[in-house]
Amino acid sequence: MLEIVLLGLNHKTAPVEVRECLAFSRDDISAGLRALTQYRSVSEAILFSTCNRVELIMTTEDFDLAVEDAKKFLSETRRIPISDFNDCLYVYRGDEAVRHIFRVGASLDSMMVGEPQILGQIKTAFQTAAAQKTSGVILNRLLHKTFFVAKRVRTETAIGDHAVSISYAAIELARKIFGDLKEKQAMLIGAGEMAELAVEHLMRHQAGCIHVVNRTFERALEMASHFNGKAIRFEEIEDCLQQVDIIISSTGSPNYVITRDQIKKAIRSRRQRPLFFIDIAVPRDIDPGINRLPNCYVYDIDDLKGVVEDNIEDRQKEAVKGETIVDEAVIRFRDWFKSLDVVPTLLQLRNKMDVIAAAETRKTLQSLPHLSEEDQRAIQRMTRALVNKIMHDPTLFLKRSGVRGNKRTYLDIARKLFNIDE
Numbered sequence: 001m002l003e004i005v006l007l008g009l010n011h012k013t014a015p016v017e018v019r020e021c022l023a024f025s026r027d028d029i030s031a032g033l034r035a036l037t038q039y040r041s042v043s044e045a046i047l048f049s050t051c052n053r054v055e056l057i058m059t060t061e062d063f064d065l066a067v068e069d070a071k072k073f074l075s076e077t078r079r080i081p082i083s084d085f086n087d088c089l090y091v092y093r094g095d096e097a098v099r100h101i102f103r104v105g106a107s108l109d110s111m112m113v114g115e116p117q118i119l120g121q122i123k124t125a126f127q128t129a130a131a132q133k134t135s136g137v138i139l140n141r142l143l144h145k146t147f148f149v150a151k152r153v154r155t156e157t158a159i160g161d162h163a164v165s166i167s168y169a170a171i172e173l174a175r176k177i178f179g180d181l182k183e184k185q186a187m188l189i190g191a192g193e194m195a196e197l198a199v200e201h202l203m204r205h206q207a208g209c210i211h212v213v214n215r216t217f218e219r220a221l222e223m224a225s226h227f228n229g230k231a232i233r234f235e236e237i238e239d240c241l242q243q244v245d246i247i248i249s250s251t252g253s254p255n256y257v258i259t260r261d262q263i264k265k266a267i268r269s270r271r272q273r274p275l276f277f278i279d280i281a282v283p284r285d286i287d288p289g290i291n292r293l294p295n296c297y298v299y300d301i302d303d304l305k306g307v308v309e310d311n312i313e314d315r316q317k318e319a320v321k322g323e324t325i326v327d328e329a330v331i332r333f334r335d336w337f338k339s340l341d342v343v344p345t346l347l348q349l350r351n352k353m354d355v356i357a358a359a360e361t362r363k364t365l366q367s368l369p370h371l372s373e374e375d376q377r378a379i380q381r382m383t384r385a386l387v388n389k390i391m392h393d394p395t396l397f398l399k400r401s402g403v404r405g406n407k408r409t410y411l412d413i414a415r416k417l418f419n420i421d422e
Helices: 016-022 026-036 063-078 095-105 117-131 137-156 166-178 193-204 217-227 234-240 260-267 288-292 301-339 342-366 373-399 407-417
Strands: 003-010 044-049 053-060 090-093 186-190 210-213 230-232 246-250 275-279 296-300
Touching (some): 003 095, 016 053, 016 063, 026 063, 044 137, 053 063, 053 095, 090 095, 095 117, 095 137, 095 301, 117 137, 166 275, 166 301, 186 193, 186 234, 217 230, 260 275, 288 296, 301 342
Parallel strands (some): 210 230, 246 275
């Protein structure tokens, strides 16, 4: 009996040194799919590889052999002994395999619950499998349902509504203060990675000019070119405070880069315009005393971590709602999968034909009241005979064990042609 099998490892089961040994680049995946489907135990296959997981989704009529072949495939293509990764593997079959891929697509199994990138990565993996013709009726349906479930989880829960990275949380706080970040000018002090990520988020919200400050002016020029910004020298910071609305600082300075006295001078000419500080440096770059000045808001790394932790907790609560959507989808997919067996399909097709024939016969007889009871029975017998004749060839074709091609493909087409799918 054909079934769905999923074999893989992820950030929960395998350390990064194992994951990186088994990872497939985008260029490797096409060749990998062709190699995997050379095994007779594997009917259909999709290969999914990211920095956090490597997963093989397959259909097979021999579960044990498919699992062994999948391990051999990973070992041979990645040139690593099975013993080096065997203990890190998980294997799911049937409903559990379906549930797992639904959860992965909906970002319920991610390192950061609710992150949106995972769905795009799965779509790319599916497109590659479709191009290589290694996915068929079953995995095509499974992946389309995965996309549908992910969309439902995203729209019917708030799983993606809360910032869960330091840089993103900083910009979300800025949006709460300013409402709209469009045309708001920013100053980036230093070259920390989180600070640069925060600037990227600003740019997505159509922020205005980005002023870049660095101890080395050449480095400031280089960074400013990334953001189409303006490089300024350290000595110009005080003058720039008149123009900017958001200051993001991440230097290695042992002392405050911006002091309370500097801001006191600047706010006199700012006409009540808010000034927002994101201090991602340790030790801190921004004098915390600035927070006590009017229309000044200072958030340091601990403040931002607190926001992120609260938001992660909120996402986990929303994930419970997502799990319910997944459970419902697993049941629906199981019903569809079972419907691909010949007998249920034929019974549903026969029932549909009988219902149509009975309805049309009844309408015809109502329009011919002069017919005798014997004539009416003759018409009913003829109608049943027609249904039997119409059903004869499709029934033989679908039941024939040696039918050319994939029997499940024909069953799926039959259900679509006669609209007896869900």
